[in-house]
Amino acid sequence: ILNVEQSPQSLHVQEGDSTNFTCSFPSSNFYALHWYRWETAKSPEALFVMTLNGDEKKKGQISATLNTKEGYSYLYIKGSQPEDSATYLCALYTGGGNKLTFGTGTQLKVEL
């Protein structure tokens, strides 16, 4: 079983703060890394799929970077807003059976 770790487990920030979280994974047999955003009482929604070492992706104020050689990805949120409050999941795709292995998530709460 692959070990995909996310830190921190939870984070409380004030509106306007910038924040970042980490996803760590085994660097061998890497195919792709996914970031999902998961709001309470909803289903996970894909943010980014990252495949190449050094990849950087951006969507609005959210961006992500990938380092496959050292086995980590960072997700950044610039100027957090209350609507950014959600759990952010990363998931590793290793190609077998088209499966994803999910981390346990970072729960972000942005307060006014």
Added chain:
Amino acid sequence: DAGITQSPRHKVTETGTPVTLRCHQTENHRYMYWYRQDPGHGLRLIHYSYGVKDTDKGEVSDGYSVSRSKTEDFLLTLESATSSQTSVYFCAASTGYEQYFGPGTRLTVT
């Protein structure tokens, strides 16, 4: 909207009874998955399917079985529900890398 629905959305059942959850997709995705979501564990894969009648076990398959007789439907069955199977169950479907999730089914086993 990824065209994935789950039924029922909520269910309360008693220990020892059989339960079937249904996942339906309209996008003709080849792969389908069942996950359970529990506090402190994130999403864990129960079973998945890579085509009609082709299924395989995931990380936490004990006590669960699945069937896929049509591309669009993937059924998850708890043969004899136990309290440890109280959870939120998510179905997902994919063709390439990205998985699209259904709205979830909250199952309570009393």
